[in-house]
Amino acid sequence: MTLVASSMPFSQEDICENVTNMTLRIEIEAVSSRYMQYSQLIGCFLALILSFFIGPWADTHGRKVPLLICLVGYTFGQFVLVIAAGFPTLPPAFLLLSSFISGITGHALAVIGLFFTIVTDNASSLKWLTVRIGVTSGVLSFGYLTGNLLTSYLLPLFSGYDYMAVISTGFCALAVLHVALFLRETLLKQSPTLIEEEEAETHDVRFATMRRVFGLFRVREYFSTLCRFRSQDRRFYLHMSLLMFFIVFTCDPGLPGLQVLFVKLPPLSFTDSLYAISLACQTASMAIGIMLFPYLFKLLDCRDTLMIVIGIGASATKMLLFAVSTNRAMVYTCNVAFR
Structure with a gap:
């Protein structure tokens, strides 16, 4: 909202003095909401396209690499917010770069999806899978709780939001390091399918991998899941x-x-x-x-x-x-x- 306000036809001093003016406040919030919509559209549209590739790659090669890529992209997206908070005279459209970087690497939804996939891989019994997912959701919520408490404590101590953006980026970087150093791969090697056996006979491993991950038949599998007969x-x-x-x-x-x-x-x-x-x-x-x-x-x-x-x-x-x-x-x- 600071970027939006600074781009409007009045000085920064006027913003600080008239921020309680209801007409001005509504105008700033209206423009901010439009940029929030643009941001969500960019991030979600890119994530929608990448979802057709992240899932097959994770099922073929493992969960760790896609999770790392998503977290690295999300960290760089947060770093864009640090720049935006530090330079409030930047145009509001600069904020869209954060959503673009985050979306093109899978978005936060892909990160959460991969988290739950890893939990499912480690489930020893389907009976208690719901409980494990619930515990995982609770841990994620406690992380959100910690962030809110930290914000409520630090925000009165600082005059701007740039420190909050730096802290958020730092925690994202810690998540990247944790996954890279401590997370073990959870995907177990399964028996090869008929398609994989046929591709193995051709000895064209590179083409087989590209076909399994990016091939059109993967898109057909998504739709066949919706149309398949189920009792x-x-x-x-x-x-x-x-x-x-x-x-x-x-x-x-x-x-x-x-x-x-x-x-x-x-x-x-x-x-x-x-x-x-x-x-x-x-x-x-x-x-x-x-x-x-x-x-x-x-x-x-x-x-x-x-x-x-x-x-x-x-x-x-x-x-x-x-x-x-x-x-x-x-x-x-x-x-x-x-x-």
């Missing part, structure tokens, strides 16, 4: 699950921005530190729930679908109560009780 209406359940994810992620990227605008306006009037604390409470309750409920449902021998229904209902209730909140206590209650 007991499982294909219908698969389609409904994909539709549900599509609807959720259509709305989800814009929710944080809307929440920020909602809580910072009167009567709530959250400061940056208070909003960070609110996010920390929300993330802590979510992390505890993610780790506790899968284990509890397994002990009670309940279906995973029941847990999904309860989760969706709680999330919808949270958003409805959040929308009618008139004081900060209601916001904190929504974030803790229904997240």
Whole structure:
């Protein structure tokens, strides 16, 4: 938002003096939201194309190399934000470079997907796979919680967001080093398929690898997964699950921005530190729930679908109560009780 404000036809001093002016604030937020949309479109579109290649490569050669590439790209994308925070006179379009670098190397969604793939590879029993995924989600949420708490503590100590960008980039670099030095490959060598046996007979290993990873038949496999016959209406359940994810992620990227605008306006009037604390409470309750409920449902021998229904209902209730909140206590209650 600082980049957007500095590019508008008034000086930086005017921005600082008139930032409380509602007309000016709405104008800056409107332009910022458009650039956020451009950023999301660039990152998600590139990630969508690369998803056809990252999956086959990970299934053929292993998970570690794609994960490293994604994390390195994400780190460079964060470094672009460091430059943007340090030089606020840069044009707002400079921010799109961060999304381009992150998207062309797989985006954060590919990183999360590879994390869960590694967890699935290490699962010794399918019965407890849901619990392992829940624990992994909880660990990711606690990382998010740590970031929010760190932000709420450091933000009042510094006058700008450039330090936050540097810290974020530093943690991304630590993630790259951890994966490179300590993560072991989890993909086990499987028996060769018929296609792989035929390609091995031709002794053209390089062509065979390129065909397995980038060949058109891989795209056909994605669509055949959707159209393949499955017993007991499982294909219908698969389609409904994909539709549900599509609807959720259509709305989800814009929710944080809307929440920020909602809580910072009167009567709530959250400061940056208070909003960070609110996010920390929300993330802590979510992390505890993610780790506790899968284990509890397994002990009670309940279906995973029941847990999904309860989760969706709680999330919808949270958003409805959040929308009618008139004081900060209601916001904190929504974030803790229904997240």
